[in-house]
Amino acid sequence: MPIKSSWQRGSSTGPGMEAPIPPRHADLAQFVTCARELLDATDEQNRRQLETEVLKLAVPLHAAGVFEILSIAHPALATMVRDHLEEATATSVASWYRRH
Numbered sequence: 001m002p003i004k005s006s007w008q009r010g011s012s013t014g015p016g017m018e019a020p021i022p023p024r025h026a027d028l029a030q031f032v033t034c035a036r037e038l039l040d041a042t043d044e045q046n047r048r049q050l051e052t053e054v055l056k057l058a059v060p061l062h063a064a065g066v067f068e069i070l071s072i073a074h075p076a077l078a079t080m081v082r083d084h085l086e087e088a089t090a091t092s093v094a095s096w097y098r099r100h
Contacts, residue, residue: 028066031057035077055084 034053041047058081061067067085072078 027057027060031061035072035074039074039077051080055081058085059088 031054034050034057038047038050038054041050054077058067062085067081072081
């Protein structure tokens with residue numbers, strides 16, 4: 001019997017535990033592509049667009065546990081994603097408490 005991920009099993013939702021959105025295979029591929037392009041970007045506008053896309057894609061990947069088994073090797077990129085996910089989690093927790 002295959003092991004189901006947390007989004008397949010379902011999970012209780014409490015503070016900081018919004019119901020995970022299952023990532024698509026394309027999300028991981030797009031995250032990696034955008035991250036590589038971001039690291040190579042020289043144009044500031046392009047860099048900002050890629051940064052936004054990378055951070056947007058990181059949220060469902062984090063919710064699915066991708067970053068529990070894979071890590072980002074580039075230190076600055078890893079810090080940027082980690083900081084964004086911490087902020088997103090804190091915002092999610094505050095939002096949950098306001099609703100309940």
